[in-house]
Amino acid sequence: DDEGRVVTNYHVIAGVLASIPPGRRANEVAKVTIQTDDGSRTFGASLVGASKEKDLVVLQINAPKELLKPVTLGTSEGAKVGQAVFAIGNPFGFDHTLTTGVISGLNRTIQTQAGSFVTGAIQCDAAINPGNSGGLLLDANGRLVGVNTAIFTPTGSSAGVGFAIPVDTVKNIVPQLIKNGQVILPSLNIVFGDAAIMRDLKIQLGSGALAHGFVGESK
Known part of the structure; x- marks a missing residue:
C-alpha cells in the first residue's frame, strides 16, 4: 500500500521466521526491490504480521512515497471459470515475468509449502513456477484477484495447475495482521465433558456433546 506495507506468502520467508528466537523481533526479515524509471532500489523489510495457517x-x-505504487485491488467474488488472468513473479529468478492463462477452477482446497491448508483457492493454468x-x-483490467501460492506438479515446474489465495481472503486477513500481528480465530471457549462424566450423569454416549464449563471470555 502507500504506507510501504507489502504482502507475500508466509512460506516465502518461513526459514527466516523460524530462525528468530521466541519473544524476539527481527529488524529485517527480507529485502524488497522496487523497479524505478532509472533502475531499481532495494529496501530492508521488517515483519508486521504473519499467519502460517493462511x-x-x-x-x-x-x-x-513517490516509489510506492500500490496495485489496484479487484474482487474474487465474481470470478468465473474461463476468465483471463495474468500471473507476475520471479520464476527461477527471472524477475518481472508475466504469464497468461484462465481461471480453470474455483474453491479449491490446497496444502501450501508452509504445511497449512488453504480453502477457497483459485485454480489457474497460467504458468506458475x-x-x-x-x-x-491479475484480471484483464490489471486488478489484483489473487496471490500466487502453490502449484500441483510431478516435476517441480509448471504443469498448468496453479493456485492463488483469493484477493477477498487477502483483504480480510491483512487488516488483522496489521492490527494484531496475527489472525485471531473465533472461539467459544467451551470445556466439554468426557465419557466418564456423561456416564455419571446417565447421558447416553453418542447422543450429543456435554458442555461442562467455559474458560475466560468467548471471542
Missing part, C-alpha cells in the same frame, strides 16, 4: 505475511519497507509465490494474479 500462508500470508505483511512486511514493512521504509521507501519514499518456484519463484512465483507471493506474486500477483
